Every structure is written in C-alpha cells, then in structure tokens.
Amino acid sequence: MAVPPELAAAELTINLAELVENWRMIARQVAPAECGATIKANGYGCGATEVAQALWTAGCRTFFVALPVEGKQVRDALPEAVIYVLDGLFAGQSDFYIAHGLRPSLVCPEDLHEWADAAGGRHKAAVHIDTGINRLGFDHAQAEALSADADLMRRAGLCLLMSHLASGDDETSPSNANQRDRFAGLRTLFPDLPASLANAPGTFLGPQFSHDLVRPGVALYGGNPLTGKPNPMRSVISLNAPVLQVRDVAAGDGVGYGATWRADRPSRVAIVGVGYADGLLRAMSWPAQQDGPAKVCIAGQMAPIVGRVSMDMITIDVTDLNPEQVRRGTAVELLGKNIGVDDWARWAGTLSYEILTSLGRRYAKVYSS
Structure with missing residues (x-):
C-alpha cells in the first residue's frame, strides 16, 4: 500500500x-x-x-x-x-x-x-x-x-x-x-x-x-562497487524526514534508551521519526560502528546522531546549529547529496547492499526522472 x-x-x-x-x-x-x-x-x-x-x-x-x-x-x-x-x-x-x-x-x-x-x-x-x-x-x-x-x-x-x-x-x-x-x-x-x-x-x-x-x-x-576507492557511480536515492520536536537537554542528562549518550554541555536535541524499522540500522547508534558518529544533514550542516537508534526514531545533537534553522517540521537529509548509502554502511559496519535492501516500507516512495 x-x-x-x-x-x-x-x-x-x-x-x-x-x-x-x-x-x-x-x-x-x-x-x-x-x-x-x-x-x-x-x-x-x-x-x-x-x-x-x-x-x-x-x-x-x-x-x-x-x-x-x-x-x-x-x-x-x-x-x-x-x-x-x-x-x-x-x-x-x-x-x-x-x-x-x-x-x-x-x-x-x-x-x-x-x-x-x-x-x-x-x-x-x-x-x-x-x-x-x-x-x-x-x-x-x-x-x-x-x-x-x-x-x-x-x-x-x-x-x-x-x-x-x-x-x-x-x-x-x-x-x-x-x-x-x-x-x-x-x-x-x-x-x-x-x-x-x-x-x-x-x-x-x-x-x-x-x-x-x-x-x-x-x-x-548508487552503491560503490570498489572497496577503498572513490565511488564512480551517481547517487540514486535520497531520504528526507521532518523534525518531530526540538528539546533542551541539561548538561549531564542522558538521551534515549540506556542513556548511552550524555550531554557534556547544555544541549539541544532534535527528534526524527525514522529508526531501525525503517532501515536506519541500530548499529548506527552513538558512536556508530566505524568512523562515527553517524550524521544527518540539516540546512546544509552536518549534525551527529546521539543516543541509540530505536525502532521508530533517532535523536540528533543540533546544539551548534542555528535555532532558527531547526524547528518542528524542518527537513532532515538522511540520505542524499551529502550522505550516501556507503556512509550508512560504514557507520553501521556493513555493506551498501544491506542498507539498500533494508530501507523500510513506511516511507512515501517517490520516483523522479
């Protein structure tokens, strides 16, 4: 459907x-x-x-x-x-x-x-x-x-x-x-x-x-067929989701299940309604498996995923971003021109094959040509 x-x-x-x-x-x-x-x-x-x-x-x-x-x-x-x-x-x-x-x-x-x-x-x-x-x-x-x-x-x-x-x-x-x-x-x-x-x-x-x-x-x-070399292929997919909420987090407070990430300063955290049920693998939880933390792109700036990836949502540290650019409803690039499937694969310690075939069914799928 x-x-x-x-x-x-x-x-x-x-x-x-x-x-x-x-x-x-x-x-x-x-x-x-x-x-x-x-x-x-x-x-x-x-x-x-x-x-x-x-x-x-x-x-x-x-x-x-x-x-x-x-x-x-x-x-x-x-x-x-x-x-x-x-x-x-x-x-x-x-x-x-x-x-x-x-x-x-x-x-x-x-x-x-x-x-x-x-x-x-x-x-x-x-x-x-x-x-x-x-x-x-x-x-x-x-x-x-x-x-x-x-x-x-x-x-x-x-x-x-x-x-x-x-x-x-x-x-x-x-x-x-x-x-x-x-x-x-x-x-x-x-x-x-x-x-x-x-x-x-x-x-x-x-x-x-x-x-x-x-x-x-x-x-x-769009997956890179060459290990350890620049990707010669064009990007095919993009994935964007809106911010559900932005909240203040006090220094020392934990975020997400198990409080695996704690704020080391007064922070702002944006919540996005995409999680491992949608293909954003749990292995991308803070600090990610390889070359972490995993990141998203908001208003042209990269921001780290903090805390655990849960079934339905992720939490993003947006403290360093302009508050006027990160509000409820702001678009977040999860995949696209700034973040590729091979980035997700690296952060999760897996392959682009698994990332592509794990993308969930709860997305609105749009085709462009």
Missing part, C-alpha cells in the same frame, strides 16, 4: 534518470559485451517494476532476479525481456518458470535433469559453474560430465554459462585472477555458450572479466 507523503515517516526519492546513467556508464565500459541488470530484492529496495521499466526504455534487455516470484513480477511489467532466476530451479516448479518465460540458472545436476525433462529443448536456461566462491553451482567434475552429454544439454536448452566472483570488489585479491582462469578453462568445455562472470564490481576489473554478458547490481543503485 502506498504511503501518503503527509503521513509517512519520511520521503524516499528514487532518481530513475541517475540509475539509467549508471547503467549506461557500465554498458559503455564493457562494450561490446551486453550489459544486463540485476534487480533482485525488489530492485535493491528501489522497486523492481519501476527499475525494470526504466532500464528497458534505456535499452537493457536482460534481467536477473533471485526468486521465481520476482521473475514473474518483472515479466508482468516487461513481456519481452529475458529474465534469469539466479537461485536455480525450485524443486517441482518447472511449470511456473515455463508459464512465465523464466530461465533458471541451473546450479546442480538435480536442477538440470528436472528442467531437461520439463523443457524438452523448448525452453532455455543458464548453467552455473562454481569457480571458487563455494556456494551455488556445478563443480568441475559435474561440469565435465555435462559437457560430454550433448543430448542432455540440448534438452535443457542451455544458452548461457555463468559463474560468480567471490572478491570482485577487491581488485587486489588473487581470487579474481584464479576464478577468471578457472572460468576460461571451463569455457573450453562449452565453446558454443555465451558466458557471464562479472557482477557490478567485476565490470571494473577489465575486459577479461566481461565476456559476453555482465550483470551489475548494487552499482546501478
């Missing part, structure tokens, strides 16, 4: 034009490889339908989701799109995939045989080979056995060879070259299949990782 802006905890704005520019930048970078888009987890919290439609209009034709139900949502919006389901073929659900034109990424021999029996060469699928992350995927011996069975591959309608990088966001990790070389060896077993290895970080590792199709995810939504 859509939340009316006047009744919402905050307003979350998704700039689809910036998202499209992020996709186009990666597409130019990996050309002549095709640039797809990963839109699982409801488009990383940004709305799978809206994201898919914007990217389709921009020229994206291949989409990746995690679950078959996510694939159906995208299919309902884009009747002609190519849609892969990364979590494989759910047992007994071949008919669902076929009915909605979904291509499973087959991850084990059981997947393969069930799909081959159901598809009979009339419907397509990818095959996922593990090259070192040790999650989903055929091992090397299973891949060799499959490559020797031309009839099984035909009945399974194999049209894409996939693998997944374990450390693509760290360009110094030796596992990237190891996985690249293993994948190159596996490609010789399946010379007729187009190949896909690179997720969002992998698209920045060079042309040896791009192959025929890349599948960026977090970078499309």
Whole structure:
C-alpha cells in the first residue's frame, strides 16, 4: 500500500534518470559485451517494476532476479525481456518458470535433469559453474560430465554459462585472477555458450572479466562497487524526514534508551521519526560502528546522531546549529547529496547492499526522472 507523503515517516526519492546513467556508464565500459541488470530484492529496495521499466526504455534487455516470484513480477511489467532466476530451479516448479518465460540458472545436476525433462529443448536456461566462491553451482567434475552429454544439454536448452566472483570488489585479491582462469578453462568445455562472470564490481576489473554478458547490481543503485576507492557511480536515492520536536537537554542528562549518550554541555536535541524499522540500522547508534558518529544533514550542516537508534526514531545533537534553522517540521537529509548509502554502511559496519535492501516500507516512495 502506498504511503501518503503527509503521513509517512519520511520521503524516499528514487532518481530513475541517475540509475539509467549508471547503467549506461557500465554498458559503455564493457562494450561490446551486453550489459544486463540485476534487480533482485525488489530492485535493491528501489522497486523492481519501476527499475525494470526504466532500464528497458534505456535499452537493457536482460534481467536477473533471485526468486521465481520476482521473475514473474518483472515479466508482468516487461513481456519481452529475458529474465534469469539466479537461485536455480525450485524443486517441482518447472511449470511456473515455463508459464512465465523464466530461465533458471541451473546450479546442480538435480536442477538440470528436472528442467531437461520439463523443457524438452523448448525452453532455455543458464548453467552455473562454481569457480571458487563455494556456494551455488556445478563443480568441475559435474561440469565435465555435462559437457560430454550433448543430448542432455540440448534438452535443457542451455544458452548461457555463468559463474560468480567471490572478491570482485577487491581488485587486489588473487581470487579474481584464479576464478577468471578457472572460468576460461571451463569455457573450453562449452565453446558454443555465451558466458557471464562479472557482477557490478567485476565490470571494473577489465575486459577479461566481461565476456559476453555482465550483470551489475548494487552499482546501478548508487552503491560503490570498489572497496577503498572513490565511488564512480551517481547517487540514486535520497531520504528526507521532518523534525518531530526540538528539546533542551541539561548538561549531564542522558538521551534515549540506556542513556548511552550524555550531554557534556547544555544541549539541544532534535527528534526524527525514522529508526531501525525503517532501515536506519541500530548499529548506527552513538558512536556508530566505524568512523562515527553517524550524521544527518540539516540546512546544509552536518549534525551527529546521539543516543541509540530505536525502532521508530533517532535523536540528533543540533546544539551548534542555528535555532532558527531547526524547528518542528524542518527537513532532515538522511540520505542524499551529502550522505550516501556507503556512509550508512560504514557507520553501521556493513555493506551498501544491506542498507539498500533494508530501507523500510513506511516511507512515501517517490520516483523522479
């Protein structure tokens, strides 16, 4: 159910034009490889339908989701799109995939045989080979056995060879070259299949990782795909909430549950109605996990979150801000041009992926283009 802006905890704005520019930048970078888009987890919290439609209009034709139900949502919006389901073929659900034109990424021999029996060469699928992350995927011996069975591959309608990088966001990790070389060896077993290895970080590792199709995810939504480097992506989301109240706090008084922050001077504290139920993680409580304290931006000035992040609210030390600029109803930037999802991730000791997919349902969601 859509939340009316006047009744919402905050307003979350998704700039689809910036998202499209992020996709186009990666597409130019990996050309002549095709640039797809990963839109699982409801488009990383940004709305799978809206994201898919914007990217389709921009020229994206291949989409990746995690679950078959996510694939159906995208299919309902884009009747002609190519849609892969990364979590494989759910047992007994071949008919669902076929009915909605979904291509499973087959991850084990059981997947393969069930799909081959159901598809009979009339419907397509990818095959996922593990090259070192040790999650989903055929091992090397299973891949060799499959490559020797031309009839099984035909009945399974194999049209894409996939693998997944374990450390693509760290360009110094030796596992990237190891996985690249293993994948190159596996490609010789399946010379007729187009190949896909690179997720969002992998698209920045060079042309040896791009192959025929890349599948960026977090970078499309403004997350930094490069650990320890400046973010090359455009900001996509902004989050703003009003001040509910400004109160005076005496020196020595505590604020919030457990009084984990105490004022060291007479202070003013602004209360904002956004908390961990809305995706502002409890780990961002004073003094935050890393590089704290976490901050917000009010009237162009940064102000620290103090006390604990609770389910429904945060408290902000605004003592150093002009009282005329911080009143009940004043807009507070939680995410936007001054504060990015990677800032939240750093303060919470986590990843931008978790921040994006945790953004709550109590926001009024607005799309701009």
